[in-house]
Every structure is written in structure tokens, then in C-alpha cells.
Amino acid sequence: MVKNLVIAALSIALLVLIGLVLRKPAPVPEPVVKVATPDPVPAPPVEPESLKPEPDPVPAPDPRLVAIEAALDAGEAMPGMQGAVLGFCLIGPDGETLYERRGDLAQIPASSLKTLTTATALEVLGPEFRFQTRLGVSAPAEGAPKAQADLILVGGGDPMLSYADLEAWAKGLAEAGVTTIPGRVLGDGRFFTGSVFADFWNWGDIGNGYGSPVSGLNLEHNRFTAIFAPGVKEGDPTEFLGALPEIPGVAFWNETTTAAEGTGDGVVIHGGERTGVMHFRGTVPMGGEFNATGAVPDPERFAAHHLRLVLLASGIVVSGEAHGAGELFLKGEPVPAIADELLVHDSPPLLEIVQSIHATSDNHETECLYRMLGVRAAMPSEEVVRRHWEQRGLDLAGLRLVDGSGLSRADHLTPRMLARLQHLAANGPAGEAYVNSLLATAGGAIRFKAGAMSAVRSYAGLVETNQGRLAFSLMMNHYADGGEVNEIQGAVFDALLGEAKEEEKAEEAASVGEAPVEE
16 A cells, blocks of 8 residues: 555656656757858750760861972972072962061072062053153354254163164154254263162173163163174184174273183173273183173263264264263263254153063163152152052061162062062052063963072062962072072972962873872
């Protein structure tokens, strides 16, 4: 009984304790600090491998540029090119540089420099520009009768004046009733001032035909032909048979000797401005009479002398002698001016002269254009050229210009400038006239001007391609083997032709029933 009471009491106590525990207040929870988090960025959908775009393909190298580089590499590896300088530049249709090698290294250009003069003349003077030569009579000296007036030929720089022109004038005067020239016949070439030879022309150039003088009055390019008879064996002295046409006031000193047949022109003529003696040195090949071309030392007197001769041949009596203005100046005599003009003779249009220059590489014609640029602008010719092309956007770094023809070795420019000149000229105001005046090869696909002198070779021009007209220059200086240079030029021209060359090969193969071989 007692045991039961104890158990009951313990149970009641346990229930009371549990109740107290349940009635205890619950702890207050700490506040929760919420941190802002960015919304999750959804991952891009994963495309199946088959739908992923292919990467842009790497463009294949231009076959033309690859071929050019290979030609230049092969050229530089030739034995005769060791120590030489080879430069090249190729300009695209929009003026962009497509490829160059030593494009900024100045070299001697030789006659490719002529394109700088001809392109400038076409743009500054214009394709229709003409030089003028005047013929007239002077006023008689004070107190003298009018019949003593001189006949005066005043040049205007025309490089194309010919004997045929003088003969036509004499015939016209005779038909007009002129029977007598009572005074002298005078030639005045003071239109161009300074020396008749460009600065830095070599002593070995200025007596030879290709280095003929440049006067305001020129006749037949101021050249003559020296005629020689070789000896009977090598080493024998030659005989000088004379000069055609006649050169007034000049004696000839012949020191040439005989060389083996087929050795070519070994004659070097040493002259000088208004010299009275010209020297012939070098060799004349066996095989009959041989001709060499020389330079007239006094163009004014030469022209006056031959005008007098054609007047006499036309039946007109000429009382006085022929003289040049420089000759009178040296004697202290005044040079009379034209009082009554008889005629004005126009040269061919400038474009025809440019075409002649590009075809024959004539230094005399080019220098007349170059000097005329200076006369018309009343400033040095070099300054005219520089100002014009600077305004046209041509970078002239590396340019040294001492003549207009490139005969001087003191001229130099860069392949980059020479190529960019071709681009600007072809796209300039006289563009098509300039392009069509250049020599053509490969059926007209390439038009160019070449230059050559001892250990100097250059080429500048344009090539027609499927991508448009490209401008190029190739320059080589200080080489030892001209034959190797010819190979380099041929390889570079083939590479420039590119697809046109391949089409030509395909046509040749088709003509013999063969398929073209892929290389």
C-alpha cells in the first residue's frame, strides 16, 4: 500500500516539473541579415558540334607576290649580284604598297629618271604645249641703211628643229621674192641660260652624241657623224674621213686605233662648250668605214651656219657670215634683236616629244623639257619638279635631282618613289596620255621605261592585271654581270604578268594540243 503511494507521489512531482519546463519563455532569435546577390546569368545554350560556325580561313598568299619574291631571292643569290643593291616596289590600284624590297634605299636611276621629267611636263605644260622658234630681221645699226639688217634665228628651246625646217623656210623666203640677205645670219640660243651641259655630266659624255648640248637654239639635236676608215690590222691608226654635217670653227684630233672586226663602237669623243678642238680616242672595228656620233660644241653657230647654207642653196644671196650670240659676246659685240618678224615655227606637240623620249631615251630632248619647266615658272627646274609632286602627295625622300635625263650619276631616288610616281602619273590629269607613251611589252600588258649605264639598271612602269593597274619599279646598282641582270628583269616581268602569263602559256599549250602543266 505504502509502495503504491510513493509511486503515485513521484509521478505527480514529475508531471509538475514537466509543466514548469513547458511554461518557460522561448529565446528570441537574432535578426537575419539579408545580402543582395545578382541574379544568376543563364549559361548559353550549347550548340551541337555540327552547328558551330567554321573559323575564317587564312587567305592564300597572292601568287604574283610569291613569284616576285622568289625571282628577287634568286636574283640576289646570283654570283654577279654579290655586293650589289637590288630594290623593288609594287603599288596597287588604290595606291597601296603591295610589296617592296629595299624600297626606301636611294639608288642611281639612269634613264628611268626621265619619267619624272616627262610626267611633270605633261601635267605642268600640257600634252599640246609647243616650243617656238622665231626668224626675223634686225633693225639696222644707227645711221646705216636698212638693207644692212641681219637675219636672226631665235630659239625657244625646241629639241626637234631639223634641216627640213630650215629648207622649208628658205624655200618660203625665195617664193616670197627674197633674193638677198645683205647682213649676217645670227643664231641666238640665250632662251636657256647657263651652260649647255648639265652639271655633273661626265667628261667622257659631253663630246658624244648621247651627251649633246642643250641650248635655246638646237638643230638636229646638235649632233654630227664622224666617219673613220680602220687600218689593215689591229692596233693600226685609223683615218678620220670627215664630219657630217659640217661643224664650223672646229678642228679634229684623231687618236683612235683599229680593233678586231665585230668589236663595236669603241670611239670616245671629248669635246666641250664652244671648244675649237675635238678629240677622238678609243677603237674603231675593222670591216669598212665606221660612223660614230658626236656632239656639236656651239649649237648657236652651228644652226646659223646651216641656215646660211640652205639660203644659198635656195638661190638667196647672203652677204654676211654666220655667227652665234655667244661668239659675238666673246668679241664684245652687241647681239641684235628681231625688229621685224618673218615667221614663227612651232615644234610638234609635247606629247609627241614625250613619246619620242620614251621610245629612244633621248637625253637632249628630255633636257629641253626639263629646262623649259624652269623657264616657264621662273625658278630652277628642280624646284618646279619638287613643288609639283609634293602637291600631288609624292614622298620625295631620297631624291637628288641634278638633271632631267638621268645621264648624271649624281642623280638618285628610291624604288618606292619611282613606283609611286608611275601610279600618280597614270592616275593624274594626263594619265592615259602618259601611260600610252611608254614602251609596251607582253601585248601591252606591261608599259615601262628602262634605264641603263655602267653597273646601273632600272625599270619603272605599269602592269595591267585582273585586280587593276599596278605600278612598279625595279632598280639594280653596282652589279658585276649584266647578263644576270637581264635574267632578273625577265623573271620579275614574268612574275608581274601573273595570271596573264599563265593564260599565255595555256594558249601556247592549246595550240599544240597539250594541257598546261601545273607547277
